[in-house]
Amino acid sequence: MLGKKTLKSTLLAGLMTVAGMGFSLQANAACELVSVVDGKPLNIKVTAEDSEHAKTFLETCKNPYTKLVIDGQKDYEALIAAKANAKGAEMKELKKKIKTSAFGKAKKLYGLNNCTGCHGGKLEGVMAPGLRKQPSGGQSQYDNQWVYPQNATDKGMFETIAGGTPGKSGGTMFKWHKQIEGHTGGGLTTDDILQTIAYIRANYAGKGEKVWLK
Numbered sequence: 001m002l003g004k005k006t007l008k009s010t011l012l013a014g015l016m017t018v019a020g021m022g023f024s025l026q027a028n029a030a031c032e033l034v035s036v037v038d039g040k041p042l043n044i045k046v047t048a049e050d051s052e053h054a055k056t057f058l059e060t061c062k063n064p065y066t067k068l069v070i071d072g073q074k075d076y077e078a079l080i081a082a083k084a085n086a087k088g089a090e091m092k093e094l095k096k097k098i099k100t101s102a103f104g105k106a107k108k109l110y111g112l113n114n115c116t117g118c119h120g121g122k123l124e125g126v127m128a129p130g131l132r133k134q135p136s137g138g139q140s141q142y143d144n145q146w147v148y149p150q151n152a153t154d155k156g157m158f159e160t161i162a163g164g165t166p167g168k169s170g171g172t173m174f175k176w177h178k179q180i181e182g183h184t185g186g187g188l189t190t191d192d193i194l195q196t197i198a199y200i201r202a203n204y205a206g207k208g209e210k211v212w213l214k
């Protein structure tokens with residue numbers, strides 16, 4: 001006969017199985033990234049340096065930085081405006097705030113990794129497609145449409161930047177993610193790429209066919 005204690009532990013084991021099933025379902029729902037170059041899986045894993053935002057993205061395909069960076073743009077602009085008249089300690093404090101703000105960090109990543117060199121400081125397209133709607137750019141046929149339509153989603157833009165592209169517009173994009181073989185320079189982390197994507201979304205200007213975010 002089952003004692004009270006045994007019954008309790010049987011129930012507990014049952015509950016744990018249900019919890020375990022929940023967990024494995026979650027694992028199955030992970031964002032399945034695919035290379036734009038060859039359609040093969042882009043195996044990007046969670047690492048110790050990843051923030052909660054990066055983990056959320058790798059689980060759900062949604063970029064939590066987009067809202068943070070867009071919402072932070074006004075604060076960033078106010079800090080820049082305040083800097084014009086600031087001196088001494090106040091100036092130091094403002095610079096620190098600018099550097100650590102969500103928008104400031106994302107903007108810096110876009111510039112630091114020389115995205116500007118090819119896509120332009122205003123994302124207008126210099127020697128690569130513009131990343132925002134523009135009247136004319138480096139490759140103007142792509143001013144109003146993405147070269148790769150999947151860039152309208154966080155997942156698609158992450159795939160383009162992380163794993164590179166096959167060159168539909170005439171040039172190719174490097175592979176940027178540090179976990180991808182053949183990546184450029186020191187490579188970028190999942191967080192770096194997500195913040196850069198948020199910066200691109202924040203800069204989208206216009207109501208054209210280049211869908212901002214789906």
Ligand code: HEC
Nearest residue numbers: 113114115118128146147148165166167168169171172173
């Ligand atoms: C050496 C030049 C170069 C650099 C540097 C560069 N790109 Fe690109 N990028 C390109 C080219 C060329 C394409 C078009 C690729 C194609 O047609 O396959 C592209 C495509 C893209 C696209 C897809 C655009 C579309 O219309 O589908 C995104 C997004 C993008 N780049 C973001 C970035 C970001 C973010 C960085 C910095 C981390 C960056 N690029 C750095 C050359 C560059």
